[in-house]
Amino acid sequence: EPRTRIDPTDPDIYLHGIPHAEFAEMRRDDPVCWIPQVRGSAGFDDEGYWAVTRHADVMAVSRNSETFSSRENTAIARFQPDMTREGIEMQQAILLNMDPPQHTAQRAIVSRGFTPRAINSLRSALQARAERIVAEASIDPDGDFVTDVACELPLQAIAELLGVPQEDRGNVFEWSNSMIGYDDPEFSGADPMESAMGLLGYAMQMADERQTCPRDDIVTTLVKAEIAGEHLSVDEFGFFVLMLAVAGNETTRNAISHGMHALLSNPEQWELFKQTRPRTAVDEFVRWGSPINVFQRTTTHDTSLAGVPIPRGQRVAMFYGSANYDEAVFIDPHTFDITRSPNPHLGFGGSGAHFCLGANLARLEIDLIFNAIADQMPGITLAGPAQRLRSGWINGIKHLPVRYR
Numbered sequence: 320e321p322r323t324r325i326d327p328t329d330p331d332i333y334l335h336g337i338p339h340a341e342f343a344e345m346r347r348d349d350p351v352c353w354i355p356q357v358r359g360s361a362g363f364d365d366e367g368y369w370a371v372t373r374h375a376d377v378m379a380v381s382r383n384s385e386t387f388s389s390r391e392n393t394a395i396a397r398f399q400p401d402m403t404r405e406g407i408e409m410q411q412a413i414l415l416n417m418d419p420p421q422h423t424a425q426r427a428i429v430s431r432g433f434t435p436r437a438i439n440s441l442r443s444a445l446q447a448r449a450e451r452i453v454a455e456a457s458i459d460p461d462g463d464f465v466t467d468v469a470c471e472l473p474l475q476a477i478a479e480l481l482g483v484p485q486e487d488r489g490n491v492f493e494w495s496n497s498m499i500g501y502d503d504p505e506f507s508g509a510d511p512m513e514s515a516m517g518l519l520g521y522a523m524q525m526a527d528e529r530q531t532c533p534r535d536d537i538v539t540t541l542v543k544a545e546i547a548g549e550h551l552s553v554d555e556f557g558f559f560v561l562m563l564a565v566a567g568n569e570t571t572r573n574a575i576s577h578g579m580h581a582l583l584s585n586p587e588q589w590e591l592f593k594q595t596r597p598r599t600a601v602d603e604f605v606r607w608g609s610p611i612n613v614f615q616r617t618t619t620h621d622t623s624l625a626g627v628p629i630p631r632g633q634r635v636a637m638f639y640g641s642a643n644y645d646e647a648v649f650i651d652p653h654t655f656d657i658t659r660s661p662n663p664h665l666g667f668g669g670s671g672a673h674f675c676l677g678a679n680l681a682r683l684e685i686d687l688i689f690n691a692i693a694d695q696m697p698g699i700t701l702a703g704p705a706q707r708l709r710s711g712w713i714n715g716i717k718h719l720p721v722r723y724r
């Protein structure tokens with residue numbers, strides 16, 4: 320008889336951070352644990368899901384897309400309470416929710432926009448942008464680090480990558496912001512569906528323009544490859560941009576906010592960062608913050624995981640926020656150590672086909688912003704407690720009061 324302690328998708332248990340004690344208990348006693356879910360939709364009501372909390376088991380699930388499919392939606396039903404069957408089918412147009420061979424084909428195309436060379440070509444523009452964000456924030460002696468600093472660069476990076484003109488960036492920012500964070504009353508004002516449609520329409524128009532007037536940019540590459548069949552249709556491109564806005568925005572911003580919060584809460588680590596700028600810091604920020612807490616898969620046949628039988632058609636949720644603190648893998652997981660190496664965290668997903676496409680872009684952004692902060696506001700200190708986003712999906716900090724100088 321499986322015991323349930325918490326439902327680790329319940330947003331209320333994250334209000335003071337990742338529920339580490341409960342996760343540790345689950346990893347020890349019940350690492351593949353059935354959670355009957357009360358709230359849900361799209362035919363999943365009361366079905367529940369399997370919570371996978373150990374590092375090794377998250378790796379095993381993420382590696383095996385034949386058994387653990389992404390097709391039936393990678394987001395947990397309770398995070399999309401109004402989702403219908405049609406809604407799920409619509410989301411299957413997004414790379415995140417595809418399986419091989421469809422996934423393999425589309426990923427091969429979009430990967431062209433994310434090669435190390437493509438990302439590196441953004442470096443000087445993003446560095447200038449990071450320096451400006453930090454300079455503008457520190458005009459005032461104090462402020463909210465999240466809205467002043469952490470939010471800005473991720474959106475600018477995607478806009479830069481796609482070549483969105485300056486005058487359209489404000490709209491893109493608002494659309495993508497209101498598509499996320501709907502579990503938190505502070506952000507649930509806007510209609511996420513309306514915003515998604517706004518962004519989708521904008522992206523499709525952009526793709527349309529590049530098809531008729533090709534330019535030397537990534538959008539043109541994606542929608543107009545020379546070899547037939549190796550490009551995205553206007554619709555596919557629209558969904559791809561939609562995904563980038565969500566996937567690249569809330570995640571990176573929270574890696575930055577958690578990184579800053581952890582550095583300022585551990586002054587010796589902040590001193591060490593300023594003096595040595597270790598390249599290992601970025602991945603420790605991602606492990607520590609685990610900006611995406613969970614993604615799910617659905618079993619395509621009867622299987623078993625860590626000796627626990629799992630029938631076909633059931634949901635299996637991978638808790639990165641637990642795996643990243645697994646004492647079987649990390650020495651002193653609750654010690655924030657910017658020199659941690661190796662650091663095989665799963666913050667960017669496991670090791671499989673869906674490993675974060677934007678990991679290198681995210682790493683570049685985080686690296687640039689922290690270097691700008693260390694250069695321009697070395698005296699930054701915390702001025703109040705971090706306020707967490709109410710969400711079981713995104714480990715988010717929504718406000719972080721600081722004194723810049």
Ligand code: HEM
Pocket residue numbers: 381389393414415416426477562563566567568570571574605609610611614639665666667668669672673674675676677678680681
């Ligand atoms: C996939 C986390 C930044 C684009 C993923 C996955 C995770 C993740 C956990 C795996 C999803 C799964 O297995 O189902 C993060 C974190 C980030 C970050 C923690 C920041 C620190 C970005 C950025 C972009 C991006 C900046 C793009 C601009 C994507 C895309 C996928 C993905 C397109 C889907 C890949 C696929 O399905 O093949 N990310 N991400 N991410 N991420 Fe990120």
